[in-house]
Structures are given as structure tokens and as C-alpha cells.
Amino acid sequence: MDQTHTDVPHRGLITLSVMLATIMQVLDTTIANVALPSMVGDLGASADTINWVLTSYIVAAAIMTPVTGWLADRIGRKELFIVSVVGFVAASMLCGISWSLESMVLFRLLQGVFGAAIVPLSQTFLLDINPRERHGQAMALWGAGIMVGPIIGPTLGGWLTESFNWRWVFFINLPIGIIAVLGCAAYLPSIARRLRGFDFFGFAMLSLGVGALQLMLDRGGEVDWFASVEIWIELGLAITGFWVFIIHLLTAKDPFIDPKIFLDRNFATGLVFIFVIGVILLASLALLPPMLTHLFNYPTITTGLVMAPRGVGTMISMLIVGRLVRVVDARFLVVTGLLLTAQSLYTMAGFTPQMDSYLIISSGVVQGLGLGLVFVPLSTVAFATLEARYRTDATSLFSLVRNIGSSIGISVVTVMLTRNAQINHAELSAAITPFNPNLLATSPAAAAGDPAALAQLDGLVNAQALMISYVDDFKLMMLVTLCAIPLALLLRKPRLAPAGAPAAHMD
Template sequence: MSAAAFAQPAPSVPEVKHRGLITVAIMLATIMQVLDTTIANVALPSMTGDLGASQDTITWVLTSYIVASAIVTPMTGWLADRLGKRELFLISIVGFVATSLACGLAWSLPSMVAFRLMQGVFGAAIVPLSQTFLLDINPREKAGQAMAIWGAGIMVGPIIGPTLGGWLTESYNWRWVFLVNLPVGALALAGCLIYLPRAPRKQRSFDLTGFAMIAIAIGALQLLLDRGGEVDWFASGEIWTYAVLSATGFWMFVVHILNTDKPFLEPAMFRDRNFATGLVFIFVVGIILLASLALLPPMLSRILGYPVITTGMVMAPRGVGTMISMLIVGRLVRKVDPRMLVIAGLLLTALSLYEMTGFTPQMDSIPIIRSGVVQGLGLGLVFVPLSTVAFATIEPRFRADATSLFSLVRNIGSSIGISIVTLMLTRNIQINHTELSAAISPYNPLLWQTSPAAVLGDPAALSRMDQMVNMQASMIGYVDDFWLMMCVTLAAIPLALVLKRPATP
């Protein structure tokens, strides 16, 4: 590649005191927030009885948090300019801890939904601001290591969330799923109060129209994705309403920011090729990371009969693989072309998904652990170089807005990925069950050999046969989803060539 293709190196940041302690405090807050995206999922059945909710309405505990966080995330840049990045981060931590306490003390479903909504509002800025701080306080040559630390928290958090949530619920009470945030948040707050440096505030007008349009678009999209499975998707007028609102909101937002003097988000950000390509990549990573995490726990529980704690232990090596990969690649990113690391990571991720397509109901835990470690290594190889390259050439004045978009697109990708694989799983199980059941016939000689009692109409034998058909239909449905995710991963590889390698500092 010619030298002209390299971006000019940014000036090194001034020396920051207590960089290590600042990093610890920031990452404590980040992990606390990221854990809450998945830690409450396994506690929903226990909440149902205590809060007087039904199976249909208890899901609003998750939906309210996701929607509120998605709507407020794009405001991070504007709030950071007006309030100051340090001040906004401290407010976010205090608000998140306070609303976590309120969630732990909730007495009814409406109170829980209201507190979770506020928790999402306060937590929205934590992840993008933590990335901004780590980019700000580290010199250019250490950006890869900083993104490795940040990425480890972002990607390992959702993996250990269900395990930690299941252990707290079984050992203590579902309320501890939220109360566990108090000591972590207190440590993070103390560290940030003492060591986090102040940043200058900026006068910046608020584009109410632009924010309203993107808030409607994102909020409606999240409601569509979260509610679709419960109301049979586009067979419901509710989903069509969300779809129209989302499409209209996005369209009007794009038209507005291109034709106003002081838009909510500067279009100039998207002219940076690395950042624009990075948004597409992080969207794909979001699909793969949380979609596979959403599929594996129910598969291990329903088909292999694993309890919650065992499921967590089997999936834990995935997080270990991710952490190992990120620690190594944080150093490699300075010496090896980041694009090659991204391609290698995608190939490893595709390899792990290919191995998952060979899962069977009779397997032991070894294939799950092995494929999980390989996928963790692959995602780590993708995430760190991507997070580094995506922000390597963007102007520092756009950094807070850019990191908020980076987090938002990752979360939207996760929501879309989970919705797609869940929809496909449900429908494929139905199709597979129908096709397999067609072979259960008195005229099938194999049925006479395997279960003569079923052919003769014995109820117990027929029940066992139905259970076997359900298990096989479900397993085939999961395998189909793993094939889909593998194809998405391979299709993303050519995008790595669009990235522009930043100049070596």
C-alpha cells in the first residue's frame, strides 16, 4: 500500500497521571452497565410471582431498559459537551446505582418497569464515554491496548451475565441481580471522583428536531424487535406501526441533518471511511456475539438438560478465549496490519460456527467448550483492531458522538441478530417437526424395528417418540441458525479490505 493511503498520525496526548487507576474505575462502571443487559434475563421467572406479572408482561422489564438506553445513547456527545465528560460520567454512575437499588426494592411490575427505564436512561452514556476516556488518556501508540481492555469488558460482560444472574437468583434472591451493582458502582464512583481528569465544556446548540426523529426511529425499531416474537411479527398491526414509525423517523433524520446548519449528528463523521466501515463491522459483530449467546443457553437447557450453573460453566471458556485474544492482539495491532487481524478473527469465528453446525443431542460438553474458545478468540481478534482502526482517523471533536454511535449500532445489531435467529428457530422447529413426523408411520419398517409399541398405539411409546421428534426438530433448528451466522460472518470478510490502515505512530 502506498504511503498516500496512510492516515496522518494524530498528535500524542499529554501525559495523564494515574492512568491505570482511571482505567480500573472506568472499566468497573462499564462492566456494571454491560452486565445489566443480560444478567436480569434468567431472573424473569422468579420476578413473575413476586411482582404479580404474567409471562407476557414480565418481558417489559427487559424491553423498557433496552428502549430507554437506545434512545438516550445518541445524546451522549451533546450531553458531554454541555455538562462535561467527567460530570456526565459521574452523573451516569450515580443514577445507574440509585436506579439499580430502586429495581432491587421494586414492589410491582409498573414500579419495576419505571425503574428499569430510568436505569437505561442513566446507563446509556457509560459505555460510549468509557471508550472516549480510554482513547483520550492513552497516547496513539497505546490505543490498541486500551481498546483491548475496553473490549474485554464489553464482550465478556454479556457472557458471564446469565451465569452470575442465575447463581444470584438460585443462591439468594432475584433482587440481588440489581443490588450487586451497589458495591461495584460505589468503587467506580470513588475512583472516578478522585482520579478522572476534568474536560472543558463546549457550547453546543441542541437540535431538537434531529433528536426527536432519531429517538422515534430507534425507539420504534427496538420495540419492533422486542415485541415481534410475542405478537407474531407482521401479522400484528402493532408491529406494522413500529415499522412505519422507524422507517419514517430514519428517513426524516437523514434528510434533516443534511439540510440544517447545526445538526444533531455531524454528517462529516460518516465521510471518514474507517469509521463508516467500522459501524458496519460492529453491526455484524453485534449480531454474532449476542445471537449465539441467546441461542446456546436454551439449547443446553432444553436439549442437553444442563442446569443454569452448568450452562454458565460450559460457556465460561468462551469469555476466557476472548480475554486471551484481546490481551494478545492489543500488542499485535501496532505491528501487524489490523485488517489482517480482522480477517483472521472472522475466519476463526466462522470456523467455530461451522463446528456448531455439527452439534447433536448426544454430544458431551467438549464440542461446546472447544467451539466457544475458538469463537472467543475470533471475536477478540475482530473487536480490538476494529475499535482501534475505526477511531484512528476520525477528528477528535467527533469522538464522543462517534463512540455513542459505535455502541448504538452494536446494540442494534445485537437486537436484530437475536430477533432473526429466534424467529428462524421457531419457524424451522415447526417445519422440521412436520417433516420428521411424516416419517412416523405404521408403514415405515424402521419404526417397527425401533419402537413396535408405538406402531401398536401404546401411549407411553408415542409420548417418547414425540419427545424424540421434538428434540431432533429443535436441534436441526439450532443448526440452521448456526449456518446462517456462519454465512453472515464470511460475507463480512470483504469489508476488511475497505478499511484504511492507519499510519504507525
């Protein structure tokens, strides 16, 4: 049945219920990372194999995300959302009682399968229940959960692991999930189902491409990338899957995803932008905790406290921009956000091992402000000119591209960090010889070959080489951010419906 935005009851309770489920799912992408060392002994795993706990979840979620639109049409959005949340919580409980690595990987696979639909459906619901002129505020709230979740995840995971047990990283989902399910069951409106055929071949090819790519990106660092046959096989499967899917998309009579969705310029440009946001957001989050731990010797809780202001900056930015997007050109907000993000990365490119936490906090706040200014207008404008019937497919693609961007960003900066650290160490060490007058002046014992002095000197060289590598990564992300600015010119300013007018229908 058709239902306009003006007669959607309990909008606030729907929003609360949907966002609780969303935050729960997003938290699980990072909350388990810090608990991995504690899992090793309990699950009988090794330091290498324990990473499958993360890999299984990422790959399963990536494969199942694109099918969200079809499933929502087939069984109903409300029904799919409730099933997803219940399944996710049940899988979380099973993860918490895992007795071996194999059982944990299996339950994490289930967690990824059920959790994949939560984020795209939550975005669809918030767009559906709000009139066009309030989409900016709705996307500000949704974006706050999406972007702040990964930031607080490691801190919360570290606290739960240290204070209780690593199993509580999963058990914490139970109370949140129960509240979310009860709220959704009571207040989410039922929407008419739309039967459409399932393009199994298209889904299989897209799943092959996405699954192989995610597996390659996640496993590459462990098996030395292209020195491994496994990576070449995964690359070949990824290229084959995507290539066949694209050909099938353009030639099939009833493809898995309607190609007309990509003809909307705002949506197509939005996909490119959200890819860049995925690279910057999670790549910087992947770099900072190990940097603070290894170079600055911060404990887990302190690392979380130092990074928390980044989330505060994001929240402030989104609260402001949710209202600004109605009166200020979204393209101007996006460009301003990218410039602020680039400025923060420029500041981070000046980090040194001797600095205090002020620069880390201030650059984090600026980056949070910048990413918030980009994310909200982008999430609003990307769907502003898109037909409502494409919305669920579009939100699933939006989430998929953001996740792929995050995986690629993390892989690239991690590879660069490792390789550059080796190169920098070799270059710095080459200048340390007994004939160097600076060495003779600063450490005569090292120049004389004293083992203790040489070990101390090697530690300093390692720290400087690693710091230079982090700086190089921050510079790369700054250039990526600046290169994305011209894309804002491709966005079109949507015409907002008059206040109170139903801009679209919940179909």
C-alpha cells in the same frame, strides 16, 4: 483546556474506575434475564408482561445513547460520567426494592436512561488518556469488558438468584458503583466544555426510529410479528423516524450529528463491522443457554460453566491482540478473527443432541478468540483517522449500532428457530407411519399405536426438529460472518505516531 496524553496522571486508576462502571452497565444487559421467572410472583406479573422488564431497559438505553456527545459537551464528560454512574446505581437500588411490575418497569427505564452514556464515554476516556500507539491495548481492555460481560451475566444472575434472591441481581451494582464513582471523582481529568445548540427535531426523529425499531424487535416474538397491528405500526414509525432523520441530517444547517463523521472511511466501515459483531456475539449467546437447558437438560450453573471458556478465549485473544495491533496490519487481524469465528460456527453447525460438552466448549473458545481478534483492531482502526472533536459522538454511534445489531440478530435467529422447529417437526413426523419398516423394527409399540410409546417418540422428534433449527441458525451466522470479510479491504491502515509523541489532544 488542552491536555496531552503524556501528562495524564493516574492513568491506571482512571482505567480501573472507568472499566468497573462499564462492566457493571454491560452486565445488566443480560444478568436480569435468568431472574425473570423468579420476579413473576413477587411483582404480580404474568409470563407475558414480565418481559417489559427487559424491553423498558433496552428501549430507554437505545434512545439515550445518541445524545451522549451533546450532553458531554454541554455539562462535561467527567461530570456526565459520574452523574450516569450515580443515577445507574440509584436506579438499580430502586429496581431491587420494586413492589410491582409498574414500579420495576419505571425504574428499569431510569436505569436505561442513566446507563446509556457509560459505555461510549468509557471508550472515549480510554482513547483520550492513551497515546495513539497504545490505543490497541486500551481497546483490548475496553473490549474485554464489553464482550465478556454479556457472557458471564446469565451465570452470575443465575447464581445470585439461586443462592440469595433475584433482588441481588440489582443490589450487586452498589459496591461496584461506589468504587467506580470515587475513583472517577478523584482521578478523571476535567475537560473544557464546548457549547453547541441542541437539534431537538433531529434527536426526536432519531429517537423515534431507534425506539420504534427496538420495541418492534423485542415485542415481535410475543405478538407473532407481522400478524400483529402493533408490529406494523412500530415498523412504520421506525421507517418514518429514520427516513426523516437522514433527510434532516443532509439538509439541516446544524444537525444533531455532524454528517462529516460518516466521511471517514474507517469509521463508516467500522460501523458496519460492529453491527455484524453485535449480531454474532449476542445472537449466539441468546441461542446457547436455551439449547443447553432444553436439549441437554443442563442446570443454570452448568450452562454458565460450559459457556465460561468462551469468555476465557476472548480474554486471551484480547491480551495478545492488544500488542499485536501495533506491529501487525489490523486488516489481517480482522480477517483472521472472522475466519476463526466462521470456523467455530461451522463446528456448531455439527452439534447433535447426543454429543458431550467438549464440542460446545472448544467451539466457544475458538469463537471467543475470533471475536477478540476482530473487536480490538476494529475499535482501534475505526477511530484512528477520526478527528478527536468527533470522538464522543462517534463512540455513542458505535455503541448504538452494536446494540441494534444485537437486537436484530437475536430477533432473526429466534424467529428462524421457532418457524424452522415447526417445519422440521412436520417433515420428520410425516415419515413416521405404521407402514414404515424402520419404525416397526425400532419401536413396534409405537407402530401399534401405544400412547406411551408415541409420546416418547414425539419427544424424540421434537428434540431432533429443535436441534436442526439450531444448526440452521448457526449456519446462517456463519454465512453472515464470511460475507463480512471483504469489508476489511475498505479499512485503511493508520499511521501511528512515534512512541511518546502526543498523537492527539484531549479537547
